[in-house]
Each structure stands twice: as structure tokens, then as C-alpha cells.
Amino acid sequence: MLREGTYDVIPIRPNEGSTGKMKPRKKFARRRTGLIMATDFPEIKWAIPGYLPEGLSILAGRQKLGKSWLCIDFAIAVATGGVAMGEVSSEQGDVLYVDLENGERRIQRRIATLFPDERTRPNLDRLEWVTESPALNDGFLDCLEDWRTSVLKPKLVVVDVLQRIKPAGNAARNSYENDYTIIAPLQQWATKHGVAVVLITHTRKGGADDPLEAVTGSNGLSACADATLVLDRKASGATLYVRGRDVPEIDVAMRFDAGRWYLMGDAAEVHRSDERAVILSMLKDAEDAMTPNEVADNAGLVRNNVKQLLFKMSKGGEVLKGSRRGSYIHPGRKDLYPTTDNRDNPITERSAGPGWSDNDGAGVF
Template structure:
């Protein structure tokens, strides 16, 4: 076959990098599979970062997810998980503590579920020294790879590059892990710490640079304040929300949307104060007793009045319904 000799200009043009473009019509004709959820509403396929302060309970939460997936059970008390294989890379606790946690969750060996699809690793190479190769080996040796937990992310993080900013270094370090998780439709949950002092935006609270949260598909922040514990989630495929959680016996339970739970608790505080009062209370009186902000109390009292939970008495005063009934004139 005769060789085709291209003109010099065409040869140079073909040597240059070129975009492989797709039209909108072609793009819209593609049928993509639905998002593969591991813990519905919280953890999807791809790379997720679960961050929180030390000793707050991140490991307990991750173990809850891991067991729910391995058994095809329920996570956080109410979220059914499709069964699959789980790899938990725990480089902080060791086999003795892991065994102790399982014993707390399932004190009776006879009643313990089949956990054979949950495998544990206590040592792993850094991301740039074979970690992804080891992950791929695990993926190819199980039937349904669904979840990988890395506890904690700092243990596999490569050393920084002096020629890069911390943002560039973090993004470059974890982009390969994110690509592996996305390509194979596996949920990878990496545990991480939050910095001291917190931040206005939960994603800004992650320790280190913003390169980590920028690279991750989903970021979850476990936090505690005077109103309780919350789990905040934001991601590319996850609807942003903040849930209220309670912890008992090694298990985290979702009790509802954080805003609703807080409102319910605040309403309870107002009702308790009004019930103990011997006369009508103003919003300022309630603020002094409960420690709640005056503006919040006024808004809640307006809603509670419409809902029939309290009764107005005179100008600016409010009564508990029980007290209002007791003080009403007889027939």
C-alpha cells in the first residue's frame, strides 16, 4: 500500500491536541444508569469525605454503614441498604478494638448476623505507592464491590509537592482515588478530621486545603453543638441537607431533619416554661427563662398560636392551654 504523505500544515494540525466533542443531541440521547446509592440520601458511588472532630463517633457511623451494606440491612436506624461486599481499611484501631466494637453492637454471638462480606484491613500503602492497585485487586476478587471505608484518610496521603500549593497537592493526591471510585461505581468513604474553631460553611471546616472537598463527590460533616449532633451532607449527586442524630449502644440513629428537630425541641422548651408559669408570659419573659433568642421565640409563638398549641392572653402575653383552661370562668 502506498504511503499517504500529508501536507506539512495538515501533519502539524493532526499532531496538536484536539477536543473530542459531542453534540447536545447526542448527549441527550445517552441513557445513563441511575445513581448507585450505598446509603440512600447520604452516600452514593464515587468519593465521599466523612469529616468530624476527634472522638465524635465517625468510626461508629462508618461501621454502621459497612455492616448495613454487608448484611443488606438498615443504616442509621431507618435506611435500607442493598447488600454487597465491603472493605474497611482501619489503620487507627487495630483488630482488638474492631472486635470490641463488633461485640458492643452484637453482644450475642448466636444472634450476630453474617458479616462475611465485610472484610478488614489494618495496613495499607500510600496513594502513590500502590494503594489503587490494591483496591483494584480487591474489587476483582469479590462478587459485588459496593463500599470501601478508609479510616483515616491522612494515613494514605502522599507527602506534599514543594512545587504545588496545598490545594493543588491535595487535589492531585486524591483525584486518582475519586476517578477509581467513579469509574467502578463503588462508594469510597474516607474519614477525615475537621479543623479547630469550625467555619461558617461546613465544607470550609475540613482540615487542610479546600482541594480535598473540591475533589470529593460528596462531603459529610458530623458535628455537635449545644443543640445536639448533626450530619451535614452536600455533593454532586446528593441533595444538600442536615440531619439530627442520636447515639446509643454504638449506633447512630437519624431522628429527622435538623431544623425540624430543633424547632420541636424549642417548642417543647416554650411549652414547659408556659406550663410552669402562674401568669401569662411575654416573648421577653420566655427568652429570659429558656435562653432562646427573642426573635426566634416570637416566630415560634406565632406558629404555635396558629397551630392551637398556645393561647394569647392580653397584650403580648401567652398561656399554656392547660393554664388557659384552668383560668377560664366556669359555666
Template sequence: MLNPGPVPIADYEREQTKAKRLVRTNTTILMATLFPPIRWVVTGYVPEGLAILAGRQKLGKTWLAIDFALAVACGGTAMGAISCKQGDVLYIDMENGPRRIQRRVETLYPHAHRRPDLSRLDWASEAPMLNNGFIEALDEWRLSVDEPRLVVIDVLQRIKPPGNANQNAYESDYAVLSGLQRWATGNGIAVVALHHTKKGGADDPLEALSGSNGMSACADTTLVLDKDQNGVTLYVRGRDVEEKESALKFTAGYWTVIGEASEVRRTDERSVIIEFLRDNREPITPTDLGAALGWKTNNTKQLLFKMAQKGEILREKGRYFLDAHNLDNRDNPGRL
């Protein structure tokens, strides 16, 4: 047998250190590759990959997650408006237990004979830690069902191991979630992990997650459920989703999306303006109206102008008012 000769130094060192090579793709090949479309679980809100659903305690995160789970399991609608493709769902609920889960489902479907087929929704009340068998447990479920589409973790903190003393909080959170994120994206499954927001909140609701920014940085999608004087808003931001703010309402266990938050709030503001003008009757300037309502003058001016254009109110010499003979202004053509 011929002696192959000495091994090149670079190859020898690579073999000795077990160093991994970079896996490269040429741009020409990359641009010619046909990738499958993003797999949506709840269109516009929850795509494949890891999603963090956060909010204050008792605000209804679990009800919203159950809404997603039921919609996917039976091929129904999420938030009363978004059709979901049917698939298999695993809901890991480590806080409520079987009795409370049963009550929640009965709240949503009080009549057993009208209850849809929910056989594609499985529940688990216990789970291993993220760094000690959790991914393997998910994979076992994935291989046991026909079409795995959604996993809900309620709540993330129950399976999150303590931070690593050799890492800062950001590094630790990112490292803990990275395996789960890779599993979700690699298998085309949506994993929605419930989490809490900071007590003090944040200027940007999507940066209000409790803990470090490592969580939102690792997650493919971040959803934050928040409530203020304007109502409940679901904020969404992610790698594959268009950033949005949706106004929601909650009634008897059901979450319903009303519409884009800015449009819904604007409608509410218009109602306030019409009510004010109806009560005061006298024409008023945008500055005075803004001061009376505690609104910014420029925003008030823009909204009044739009309302006058649509004939909702009248404008004359820079002042706005309702027609005294038509206080509802339903037939007002506008007078600009």
C-alpha cells in the same frame, strides 16, 4: 508502493508532541443518551463516588462508618432507618487493629448466634500511600469480589502523601485525591474517607475540613458530623445528593437518625416554651419570651404563632399562655 505525500503540518506537530484531542459530545447525542441511575450505597447520604466523612476526634466517625459498612455487607439498615442493598465492602482501618475491631463488632452484636452474616465485609489494617499503589490495591479487591459497593478509609491522613512543593495546598490536595475520585466514579463504588475538622471550626460546618478546600472540591460528597448545644448533626452536601442536615443520636455504639435537624430542634424549642409557660403562668409577649430564653424575637414570634395555630398554646391580645385548667394543653383547640 505509492508515496502518500507530505504529512500535513498540524498532524505532524500533533504526532510529534503526542498532544491529546478533546473528546467532544454533541448536545443532541448527549440528551438522547440513557444513563444508569445514581447508585446509592446509603440512600440520601452516600452515593457512588468519593465521599469525605469529617468530624472532631472522638465524636464517633468510626462508629458511623462501621454502621454504613455493616449495613451494606449484610443488606441491613444504616443509622437505624435506611435500607441498604447488599454488596461487598472493604474497610481499611489503620488506627484500631484487629482486636479493637473485634470488640466493636461484638458491642454491636453481643450475641454470636444473632449476628448476621458479615462474610461480605473485609478488613485491612495496612495500605500503600495514595500515590504509590493504593489505587492498584483497590482494583485488586474490586476484581476479587462479586459486587463491590463500598470502601471505607479510616483515616485518610494515613495514606495521604506530603504536599508537593511546586503546588499550593489546594492544588496538592486536589491532585492527590483526583485519582481516587476517578476510580470511585468510574467503577460505581462509594469510597468514604474519614477525616478531621479544624479545631476552630467554621461558620459553615461543611467548610470545616482540616487542610485546604481542595479536598471538598474534589470529593463528590462531603459529610460532616458535628455536635453543639442542640445535639449531634450530620451535614451533607454533594454533586448528587440533596443538601441536608440530619439530627442523630448515639447509643451503645449505634447511630440513629432522628429526623431533619430543623424539625427536631424545633420540637425541642417547643418543649422549652411549654415548660416556660407552665412555670410562669402569666401571659407573655414574644419579645419578653425571646429575651428570657435568649432567642431572637422574630424567630420566637413565628414559633409561638405556629404553636397557637396548632392549639399547643393560647394567644390573646398579642400575649401567649397555657390554659390554667389544662397545663399540658392536650385538648386545647386554640383561640386566635
């Protein structure tokens, strides 16, 4: 019995009377569930713990949003054994940054922006740069293998951008088949050698309901990748969304400052906190009590979100109910405290204070 890849190749005799050569037959190499469950598999290797696992990752985002700055931050964190995004500690290793959109002059400026004082600049010898590269189907993997075998601990490769090394597709295949076929050998190389490879690409104009659907090109890219990261900026702020085979789904708020991206926490919580601040500021400066729709329209926020948030803030005493039914006021605006409830009944000064509430109509907008 011969072994060929993950298959058993079993020679069989040709049919009786046949004069052809003996043709091997393939069959699956099967494993029982018990054997799989009893196997000790090695831990997943991470370039950036929780964000960039070994294997192939796609980082997508709009043009000029700061994708390259984020990947430079990843690269420096790994090359120095430092911290990525302001708080994620990384194990030191060797990094190759394939920068096909910027020359060495711009690379120099970016490093100088991040570390303006040469005396405090860390040792970046384990971060190497490439500004020219063959296409994926024309020797790119050979170049990666040459790098991998020449360094002590190959850990991260960044390709900026994918389109510069992506060959033209085969007209006989659809776009999904082309993208998957083109990317698959790189994914297999990265997985086999435990190296994290990040391909930078763009998102479609107009976005999408599912962040992965926003990645430019066909779904073949995300389907082949082990993880997909989407950097985005909306009215509520910047976010980094991550989803992958071995990566828990993550949606975090981000802040960009002087060439660096910083994690701010769970996107929903951070943006809710920001919206709270906007709402309180607006109510504090208002001439009268405001309804949720009035707050939302003046602040440029989503009406339903503001309704729900004001209801929660009212429950917690962060805002008070106004004299108009369904309206709210800032607790510091005593001049707007209602003198009657929503049924035109007088209320006392005590009940009009921070603890005042009108159960009749609570939560009605």
C-alpha cells in the same frame, strides 16, 4: 487518526524546511447536545441510597463525635444487605474497612457492642478489615484494585482516617492544588469501578457558616469529592449534612444510642419540635407570663427563633397571650389567665380560655 483518552490526536506535517519529527496535535472530541440527550446512561449506584453514591465521599466531623460508628453502621448495612441509620435499606455487597486508628482488639469490641449476643449476630463475612496501609501515592490504589478483583461485588470502601494515608504535599503547589491532586486518582478509581469510597476526616475548630467550609484542610477535598457529609453536634442536637454532585442537599437530625446512629427526620423540623417542648415546659413551670426574650434567655435558645416559634404556637392555640403585652402563658395555667387585655379592658372568662387572643398587638414582641 489516533485516539488518546478523550482527545483526537491528528498527526500534522512539520513546517516546510523543518528537520524535526512530525508532532501530533490534539483537539477536543466534541459531542452535540442532541447526542448527549439521546444517550441512555446507567443509573447511579448507591452504597447507602440517598447518602452514599458511587465515587468518592468525604465524611467530616469533630473528634470523638462518632464518625467511625456511623461508617461501621454503613459497612454492616452493605455487607449484610441490611438497614443503615435505622431505616435506609441497602443492597448487599462486599466492604473493605481500612481502619488505621484502631487495632483488631478494638474492632472486636465494637462489633460485640453492636451485637452482644453471638447467636443473633449476622454473617459479616463480606466485611473485611485492614489495619495497615501504604500512602495514597505509594501503592494504595494497587491494594484497592487487588481487593476489588478478589471479591464478588465490591461496593464500599471506608478509610478511617484520611490523614493516615495522605502524603506530604508538593511545596511548589498551594494547599488546594495539593489536596485535589492527591485525591483525584482515588476519585477516578472509585467512579470508574462504581465503588463508593468514604474518607473520614475532621472539621475545623470553630466551624463555619457553610458546612463544607468546616472540613479540615483546603477546599480541594470537597471540590474533588462527589459528595461531602458533615456530622455535627450543636446545642439543638446532632445533625448529618450531605451535599454532592448527584445527592440532593440533606440536613437530618440524628440520635446516637449504644453504638448506633439513628435518623430522626428533617433537622429543622425535629429541632423545632424539641424547642416547642422546651418552651411549653418552661411556661408550664413559670411563676408568671413570660416574654420570648425571657424564654430564650432562660432556655439557652436563640431569641429570634423563639419569637417566631411562639408567634406560630400562639396562632395554633398551643400557648396563650399573657397579661403583659408580648408575653405568653401555658394553656394549662388557668391561674395565669389574664383578667384584662393589653389595653386594661376587662375580658370575660370565655375569652380568657384556650381560644382567647388579642388581635391588637398580635405578633408584636
